[in-house]
Amino acid sequence: MDMKTLVAVGIMMALASTLSMATTLLTRRVYPGFGYWTFGVLCRTLGSLLFLFRDQLSLWLTIILANTLLLADIILIGRGVRVFRDQHHPNHSSIEIAALLSFIALFIWLTIVVPDTKMRILLWCVYSSAFMSWAIFILLTRRPAWFGSGDQFLALALIFLVLATFIRIGYTAFFEGLLPDLMVASGQAVFIVINIGMTLLIVLGQIIMNAQRIEYDYCLVQQELERDIAERKYLETQLREETIRDPLTGLFNRRYLNESLQREFSRCQRNGGSLIIAMLDLDHFKRFNDSYGHDAGDAVLRAVGELLQHSLRREDIVCRYGGEEITMILSETTLAVAAARLDGVRHALTCLRVRHQDQELPPISASIGLAAVESIDLTPNTVLARADVALYRAKQNGRNRIEVNATDFNITEPSKTAFIRLILRDCFLSGHMLIDHQHQQLFDDANQLLDLILNERPDAAEVNLLLDKMMRDLIQHFRDEEQVLIAIGYPGLVEHAILHYSLINQSVVLVEQFRAGSLAISSLLEFLAHDAIVKHILNEDRKFFGHLQNFPTSEKIDNFQCQ
Numbered sequence: 001m002d003m004k005t006l007v008a009v010g011i012m013m014a015l016a017s018t019l020s021m022a023t024t025l026l027t028r029r030v031y032p033g034f035g036y037w038t039f040g041v042l043c044r045t046l047g048s049l050l051f052l053f054r055d056q057l058s059l060w061l062t063i064i065l066a067n068t069l070l071l072a073d074i075i076l077i078g079r080g081v082r083v084f085r086d087q088h089h090p091n092h093s094s095i096e097i098a099a100l101l102s103f104i105a106l107f108i109w110l111t112i113v114v115p116d117t118k119m120r121i122l123l124w125c126v127y128s129s130a131f132m133s134w135a136i137f138i139l140l141t142r143r144p145a146w147f148g149s150g151d152q153f154l155a156l157a158l159i160f161l162v163l164a165t166f167i168r169i170g171y172t173a174f175f176e177g178l179l180p181d182l183m184v185a186s187g188q189a190v191f192i193v194i195n196i197g198m199t200l201l202i203v204l205g206q207i208i209m210n211a212q213r214i215e216y217d218y219c220l221v222q223q224e225l226e227r228d229i230a231e232r233k234y235l236e237t238q239l240r241e242e243t244i245r246d247p248l249t250g251l252f253n254r255r256y257l258n259e260s261l262q263r264e265f266s267r268c269q270r271n272g273g274s275l276i277i278a279m280l281d282l283d284h285f286k287r288f289n290d291s292y293g294h295d296a297g298d299a300v301l302r303a304v305g306e307l308l309q310h311s312l313r314r315e316d317i318v319c320r321y322g323g324e325e326i327t328m329i330l331s332e333t334t335l336a337v338a339a340a341r342l343d344g345v346r347h348a349l350t351c352l353r354v355r356h357q358d359q360e361l362p363p364i365s366a367s368i369g370l371a372a373v374e375s376i377d378l379t380p381n382t383v384l385a386r387a388d389v390a391l392y393r394a395k396q397n398g399r400n401r402i403e404v405n406a407t408d409f410n411i412t413e414p415s416k417t418a419f420i421r422l423i424l425r426d427c428f429l430s431g432h433m434l435i436d437h438q439h440q441q442l443f444d445d446a447n448q449l450l451d452l453i454l455n456e457r458p459d460a461a462e463v464n465l466l467l468d469k470m471m472r473d474l475i476q477h478f479r480d481e482e483q484v485l486i487a488i489g490y491p492g493l494v495e496h497a498i499l500h501y502s503l504i505n506q507s508v509v510l511v512e513q514f515r516a517g518s519l520a521i522s523s524l525l526e527f528l529a530h531d532a533i534v535k536h537i538l539n540e541d542r543k544f545f546g547h548l549q550n551f552p553t554s555e556k557i558d559n560f561q562c563q
């Protein structure tokens with residue numbers, strides 16, 4: 001390919017590059033500096049075009065102006081990089097103008113006064129490589145946050161071009177003279193091809209740089225938006241919390257109570273579930289306030305709020321109804337179980353020691369009234385009123401106690417039996433006479449203890465007697481059950497016996513704690529009835545029920561009926 005054809009190909013490529021840059025400039029979002037790059041590639045196209053008319057037009061146009069335009073392209077690439085990176089200073093423009101003017105002057109000298117092609121090539125190489133090196137330096141050393149493959153791509157293209165220019169300097173200065181004229185032209189043609197190819201890569205790098213910066217800014221905006229949304233959500237939650245929380249105790253406020261009560265009441269009526277309302281009022285709180293001051297009273301209210309939040313289940317709703325009165329909504333439980341649990345809370349309140357201004361305040365107590373939503377309740381307020389009646393009765397009967405609304409209490413009697421029947425449904429029966437009989441015995445014990453707790457004034461001696469009986473029955477049952485398991489060769493016997501041992505140990509410790517006054521009876525009952533009996537049968541005993549099926553019935557009865 002001769003020189004003219006090469007230049008023509010170069011012009012086509014430069015033209016395509018100019019068009020893609022100009023389209024990007026006009027139709028896309030571009031950053032400062034992109035305009036210089038577009039103008040630069042236009043200079044390159046015009047310069048190359050002038051080369052093409054070397055034989056038709058004057059030397060001023062085809063050599064001096066053409067080379068000035070090509071150098072202007074290199075200078076504009078550098079300026080674009082600096083502006084794009086916000087690294088351009090006014091004195092840089094002076095350097096550029098001085099360089100361009102000196103280049104023009106020297107080129108005129110080497111074209112018109114002392115024509116010297118070799119010197120012109122060398123001059124162009126020196127000026128262009130200097131400006132390209134400057135651009136590479138900026139590209140690789142001042143890395144902004146959006147630095148990416150586009151920057152590296154442009155830097156690599158320029159590095160390649162600088163290296164090619166250095167080789168061209170060596171070639172033009174030292175080897176060209178040794179070669180015949182035809183080969184000299186071919187050698188220079190190789191450098192022109194490299195220049196043409198690099199133009200495309202440079203333009204590609206510039207477009208990628210711009211696109212990556214857009215993407216980076218888009219991510220920033222998106223992050224900003226996400227932060228805004230998260231902040232707004234947080235503020236909304238805060239605002240919501242403020243509107244539903246009591247600032248002193250951190251408990252829910254009366255407004256939330258009204259909302260929740262209505263919601264839970266409707267849910268309960270729709271699904272037929274259970275719903276218990278409890279009203280708690282601190283005893284003689286006025287006297288407390290009068291003796292120790294309002295601030296001390298506040299400290300007590302805060303401590304009570306904290307204790308309640310930690311003592312009840314997550315799904316229970318605890319609200320400050322007003323003053324020192326607290327209302328609780330307990331769902332999915334029976335009146336009997338709720339009463340036992342709240343009795344534990346009442347006991348815990350009597351053990352609560354509050355410090356205020358380095359002084360321990362005297363013990364506090366609370367009265368609690370309880371009512372369950374029943375079919376007679378047409379609105380949430382009726383059940384609330386019945387809980388209030390129960391609370392009033394607790395106050396009347398001497399305070400520091402729990403009262404269950406009388407109507408509800410009668411209604412809940414069958415539910416206590418249901419609790420027992422539920423555990424002993426057919427699918428939970430082992431089929432072994434002795435084991436089933438003893439399980440029934442343990443449930444009866446637990447039930448009797450529950451009845452005693454719910455009694456208005458449980459007799460301590462009676463509770464202790466029942467506890468002794470319950471412990472005896474539990475130990476005897478575990479012993480007998482282990483004998484049965486030995487007889488049937490149950491493979492999990494050892495693990496099962498270890499569980500028995502651990503349950504007995506824990507029960508003994510808890511009974512002792514209860515007798516020493518450091519554990520509420522409700523907590524003890526919860527362990528004995530739930531952990532040691534119900535949970536143990538459902539989770540552990542049922543594992544050997546299948547083995548009992550293969551054991552002859554006569555043997556089952558004969559072996560153990562006399563024990």
Ligand SMILES: Nc1nc2c(ncn2[C@@H]2O[C@H](COP(=O)(O)OP(=O)(O)OP(=O)(O)O)[C@@H](O)[C@H]2O)c(=O)[nH]1
Nearest residue numbers: 281282283284285286287289294295297298323324
């Ligand atoms: N410190 C403090 N006291 C409060 C607050 N709200 C109400 N109280 C006080 O709580 C006391 C309630 O007193 P009463 O309703 O007469 O009842 P009591 O003294 O607790 O007596 P009984 O309820 O009959 O056992 C009043 O002295 C109120 O001033 C509060 O936010 N902080």
